[in-house]
Amino acid sequence: MxxxxxxxxxxxxxxxxxxxxxxxxxxxxxxxxxxxxxxxxxxxxxxxxxxxxxxHKQLPASEQERRMLELEKEVKELQRANDILQEALGFFAARRKK
The missing domain is CATH 1.10.10 (Arc Repressor Mutant, subunit A)
Structure with missing residues (x-):
């Protein structure tokens, strides 16, 4: 960290x-x-x-809002990617048990 x-x-x-x-x-x-x-x-x-x-350099309020929206979008994309990876892991784990 x-x-x-x-x-x-x-x-x-x-x-x-x-x-x-x-x-x-x-x-x-x-x-x-x-x-x-x-x-x-x-x-x-x-x-x-x-x-x-x-x-940290302070961003103007409008810049902060824009950055916040970017970060929220990035979080959603990462959550979707994580969900896909978890599903794939479950799929491969189930196939391995057979």
Whole structure:
């Protein structure tokens, strides 16, 4: 499971990475190197707005609604796929018993 870091931690980690380099900062902080480089990229792209609240960029309400609909659609598709797989598993298990 991915670990969540707060805004202050990310900002301090980036300051450290600016001083000693991303690799050394990641090693010193015990976090993956690619996490530091990702944060550096977000800081470069979004500046002061890179890390809001929990660290995730806040989407406008309409964007949140659109994303919510996308996720709901994805959940339904995954549920359908799961149902198909469960049926197939039952089918093959029944054939194996014969």
């Amino acid at each position: 991915a670990r969540s870091y707060d805004k202050d931690f990310k900002e301090e980690a980036l300051k450290l990475s600016d001083e000693i380099g991303a690799k050394k900062a990641a090693d010193q902080l015990g976090i993956p190197y690619n996490t530091v480089t990702t944060w550096r990229g977000k800081r470069k792209k979004y500046g002061d707005q890179a890390f809001v609240g929990s660290g």
